Amino acid sequence: MQLKTKNQSVLQKIAPFIGLILIVAIISISNTDFLTVSNLMNVLRQVSINALIAFGMTFVILTGGIDLSVGSTLALTGAVTAGMMASGIDPILAMLLGLLLGAILGAVNGIIIAKGKVAPFIATLATMTIYRGLTLVYTDGRPISGLGDSMTFQLLGKGYFFWIPIPVVTMIVSFGILYFILKKTTFGRRVYAVGGNEEASILSGINTDRIKIYVYSLLGLLAALASLILTSRLNSAQPTAGEMFELDAIAAVVLGGTSLTGGRGWIVGTLIGALIIGVLNNGLNLMGVPSFFQQVVKGAVILLAVLLDRKKTA
Amino acid sequence: MIKMTDISKSFSGNKVLKNVHFALEKGEIHALMGENGAGKSTLMKIMSGIYTRDSGTVEVKGEQVNFTSPKQAEEVGIAVIHQELNILPYLSIAENLFLGREETFGRTGVLRTKQMEKKTRKILLDLGLNVDPADPASSLSVGKQQIVEIAKALSVDAEVIIMDEPTAALTDREIDNLFKTIRELQKRGVSFIYISHRMEEIFSLCDRITILRDGEFVGERKISETSFDEIVQMMVGRELGERFPERKSEIGEIKLAVKGLSRKNCFEDISFELRKGEVLSIAGLMGAGRTEVAQSLFGYKKLDGGIIEFDGKQVKIDTPKKAKEMGIGYVTEDRKSEGLVVDFTVEENVSMTNFAAISKNGLISKDKERQLFDTMVQRLGIRTSGPHQPAKSLSGGNQQKVVIAKWLGIEPELLILDEPTRGVDVGAKKEIYSIINQLAERGVAILMISSELPEVIGMADRVLVMHEGKITADLPKKEMTQERIMHFATGGGKLAVED
Numbered sequence: 001m002q003l004k005t006k007n008q009s010v011l012q013k014i015a016p017f018i019g020l021i022l023i024v025a026i027i028s029i030s031n032t033d034f035l036t037v038s039n040l041m042n043v044l045r046q047v048s049i050n051a052l053i054a055f056g057m058t059f060v061i062l063t064g065g066i067d068l069s070v071g072s073t074l075a076l077t078g079a080v081t082a083g084m085m086a087s088g089i090d091p092i093l094a095m096l097l098g099l100l101l102g103a104i105l106g107a108v109n110g111i112i113i114a115k116g117k118v119a120p121f122i123a124t125l126a127t128m129t130i131y132r133g134l135t136l137v138y139t140d141g142r143p144i145s146g147l148g149d150s151m152t153f154q155l156l157g158k159g160y161f162f163w164i165p166i167p168v169v170t171m172i173v174s175f176g177i178l179y180f181i182l183k184k185t186t187f188g189r190r191v192y193a194v195g196g197n198e199e200a201s202i203l204s205g206i207n208t209d210r211i212k213i214y215v216y217s218l219l220g221l222l223a224a225l226a227s228l229i230l231t232s233r234l235n236s237a238q239p240t241a242g243e244m245f246e247l248d249a250i251a252a253v254v255l256g257g258t259s260l261t262g263g264r265g266w267i268v269g270t271l272i273g274a275l276i277i278g279v280l281n282n283g284l285n286l287m288g289v290p291s292f293f294q295q296v297v298k299g300a301v302i303l304l305a306v307l308l309d310r311k312k313t314a
Numbered sequence: 315m316i317k318m319t320d321i322s323k324s325f326s327g328n329k330v331l332k333n334v335h336f337a338l339e340k341g342e343i344h345a346l347m348g349e350n351g352a353g354k355s356t357l358m359k360i361m362s363g364i365y366t367r368d369s370g371t372v373e374v375k376g377e378q379v380n381f382t383s384p385k386q387a388e389e390v391g392i393a394v395i396h397q398e399l400n401i402l403p404y405l406s407i408a409e410n411l412f413l414g415r416e417e418t419f420g421r422t423g424v425l426r427t428k429q430m431e432k433k434t435r436k437i438l439l440d441l442g443l444n445v446d447p448a449d450p451a452s453s454l455s456v457g458k459q460q461i462v463e464i465a466k467a468l469s470v471d472a473e474v475i476i477m478d479e480p481t482a483a484l485t486d487r488e489i490d491n492l493f494k495t496i497r498e499l500q501k502r503g504v505s506f507i508y509i510s511h512r513m514e515e516i517f518s519l520c521d522r523i524t525i526l527r528d529g530e531f532v533g534e535r536k537i538s539e540t541s542f543d544e545i546v547q548m549m550v551g552r553e554l555g556e557r558f559p560e561r562k563s564e565i566g567e568i569k570l571a572v573k574g575l576s577r578k579n580c581f582e583d584i585s586f587e588l589r590k591g592e593v594l595s596i597a598g599l600m601g602a603g604r605t606e607v608a609q610s611l612f613g614y615k616k617l618d619g620g621i622i623e624f625d626g627k628q629v630k631i632d633t634p635k636k637a638k639e640m641g642i643g644y645v646t647e648d649r650k651s652e653g654l655v656v657d658f659t660v661e662e663n664v665s666m667t668n669f670a671a672i673s674k675n676g677l678i679s680k681d682k683e684r685q686l687f688d689t690m691v692q693r694l695g696i697r698t699s700g701p702h703q704p705a706k707s708l709s710g711g712n713q714q715k716v717v718i719a720k721w722l723g724i725e726p727e728l729l730i731l732d733e734p735t736r737g738v739d740v741g742a743k744k745e746i747y748s749i750i751n752q753l754a755e756r757g758v759a760i761l762m763i764s765s766e767l768p769e770v771i772g773m774a775d776r777v778l779v780m781h782e783g784k785i786t787a788d789l790p791k792k793e794m795t796q797e798r799i800m801h802f803a804t805g806g807g808k809l810a811v812e813d
Contacts, residue, residue, distance in 0.1 A: 184678055189666075197651070197654065199652050200652050200653055200654055200666070203612070203653075205637070
């Protein structure tokens, strides 16, 4: 009995990995351009932004929450950072303030959810609209460019560490830190506990409100980091940036096997989930699938993965 | 009525039933007992068509049957009432009763609501329940919902009703009512299979008893020809000795004193003292406010008024975190919803209250965590396959020990236990009593809420009886009798002082 549950969970954990290998195999057979170092680096760079957000989303979903406002958070922090840089503030200071703003926007979500006892879906649906609105007000609906030529800022999105794009390095380092936090720290354990059984967590003397506020802040911070990379790559901040990013992030988390009801899942799965989405995007492009049809394929893959997951757990 | 012979069943190579016999006669109430994991539920699931047997025969009214679905069992008149009731709270009582076989105008799908409500009223009145069938089912107490479940079974012509721990969530008065209904139906020829851990109930209600142990048939007895001790011995396979182990604790100074505690609509004017090494029990009916008092003392529910003194100093306990830091532990009433994270491993559950001991600067030390786990497993005799076993796969008794282990780790000075042995088998019960005794002997002040009167009388140094949010009696050990406690729990006034 014990053995069975253990095997099941192992299977559940490696399933996304098998899925990724399958997709990579199919794409590389049908298109020889896919398995080249330069294309793979390209895929990883495209993946990095979604992956960073999805890492944060993993924490939120593990507590049993959800955050729909990340796309708007990304847009607002990007716009404000760009605005500061365009007006001549020290770029590094501007970037740090941008990160801080992301964390604050996330904390606002967390406070509404934890202290105001509002359902996460509703709370972040509201802040999604508010943050997007604030972005449009701040930018007057126009892109912000003329960001100066700060080396650090330019490298963030466009630089290379040896032959690895800096965004990919950022993603890997963040992954390592977050993996460690979830696995080895009391904070990580409490994140799982809150999602596994909030009542029991409170009654074990855990300050669940604080844990919730922290996870949303962490997600806000990571969304801001993603926004810096995006702004750097585009050399401008777009008021419409990040639309639908929340869905890609949630998809990556779910593809990775993390339960939407909280308490179960792991961040390695999320990384693989983000890779699956990135590889699909890239592969479908290479295979010349029309872009409208690509969305249908992507959605179908997500649905298939979740259905298979259901079968296993049932 | 039903005869099961040589039933065997395995799950993934693990034999859970080995050549088990079971025979049920018409119009009898037959108890099925055994420790958790003895195979009771598996046997009943085979009888009701949820599982198929590997070997053996099942006969219903002399005819051999091979159920492959619960529907087939239902058709020959076997109904199951599960521990978790199948009541839809927002539907009306009548809608619940007719769920899945609603009466309509012809084939239109339009409901004959009035007619169904009329029938419901009649069926329920027949069972002694006078309620408005149009009311939502949630307006009924758990006990009355249970009667609705029985009515549901009867309205599909059930001749055999299997009841799994039906009284776990009932008050004593509701239990009396339920038993009355069962006996009434027995007279009309309905047979019952009654699964329970409560020995007193089985002796007062049942005609015969079948006992299983480790998937094997141990024996069948007439209730009138057996004894408490014999049944326990058959269940655990050894002499259990005294049901309530002896305690040699010295009652010390006052640990906790509360004065005039109140919380709106829950309880009022609660005052008592609890000393070191003392086991103080709170008895009363469900809904008397006992759990709420415990939750308030633990900082989980807010108080509206009153004073709490801990070690002689006035304190304010507004969060469970603070209570924990003061050295108060709380073993909750419902271990699955409040006590455990069922997806966590046993080890992770034990750690949940003990981060301070197993971590440094926020980093969990694997070694210290394992050490704590090993200590607790040894100290409490938790039967687990290892630290990585999911808590959900433990038996009820072992789950309860894990919840207790969570709190022993903080070395509590005051431990609140809310129904510490609910749904726990006899062997594990005694082990839990021993743990409580050991703690009291070490000077821990124990506050134990319990609805099982024999347990209160066997364990407590003193009992507070609550009725509708107020303390109605404070009885020392020598004045405790079941009758007295029930008298005060049901709101009876002062008894004449006996000599």
